[in-house]
Amino acid sequence: MRLVILIFGILISWSAQAFQQSIDHPLIGTVLNTRNEIVSEKDAFDTVRKTEYVFVGEKHDNPDHHALELRLIHERFRVEFPVQQGGVVFEMLDQSHTAAIAERDRRDSLDQLRFGLKWPEKGSWDWASYGPLFHAALGYSALVAGNIDRAFISEVYKTGQSALDGKDRFVTAIHPPSALRDYLLDQIHQSHCGMQSRETLLPMLHIQLAKDASMASAMLQTKAAMLIAGGEHVKLDSGAPWHLLKKKPDAKILIVQLVEVTSEKTNINDYAEIARKADLTWLTKATEMKDYCAGVKGKAAQ
DSSP states (O other): OHHHHHHHHHHHHHHHHHHHHHHTOTTTTOEEETTSOEEOHHHHHHHHHHOSEEEEEEOTTOHHHHHHHHHHHHHHTOSSOGGGGOEEEEEEEEGGGHHHHHTOOTTOOHHHHHHHHTOOSSOSSOHHHHHHHHHHHHHTTOEEEEEOOHHHHHHHHHHGGGGGTTOGGGGGGSSOOHHHHHHHHHHHHHHTTTOSOTGGGHHHHHHHHHHHHHHHHHHTTSSSEEEEEEGGGGOTTTSHHHHHHHHOTTOOEEEEEEEEOOTTOOSGGGGHHHHTTSSEEEEEOOOOOOOTTHHHHHHHHO
16 A cells, blocks of 8 residues: 555656656747748748638637637637628537527627526636636627537437538538548547447447537538547648538648647657648647546456
């Protein structure tokens, strides 16, 4: 028992030390293009303004990502005709919010917006993190819900792919290519800590595909749009961009991944493989590392 406590203490100490090192990291704020070249912040914002469809991928619990997204929203609409920039679509808002959003006024206060959305005190998404982003988008009359709601998630979970049939919003989620299917199943299997067989996770596969198809469809309601979602949802070959391009192959898109620095990786060449997978990779401070599977596996072993 003493050995277990000692090892746990060492891990906690190491995690805290690595977190502190990330705060002082020399590459924080650096923007890289696909060729791993440094892009100025000004040029990055210009590209965000000029591209039709922009996908921003975040780590949900990183405050620096939320702060940067707030800047990206304001920079996106810093143009002569803001209405031409379309909507800001959020993974954190679903179809159950659509009617409430339509009733909101761009001059509403943050509290009025929260009340109108009937945002719960303790929900899946933290209001302190996302409320200011919703409010900024509302100020440009650009707030858009992208996700599927809980009722539809339940329907997909129970009936599978048949729940998506006959709905244009989800046409790209039906019969995905085997490579996409296998990749997503692998990701879902890992996110469930490897505790379930891949076969039992098929309902989650259909839900994931429906979520990404829904967000892409929400973006295509206007001639331009920006999506804010988790990093996995904005990957070119497997996320919302894939679905959007299936519906609109000639669309001009930009993928911006907000990526946490790693304390021991202080050279831009260390991020070349990551940068290759997005049009812009924006390096940020890291949050403390959490092993979400540790407790689950520990309980299973008891």
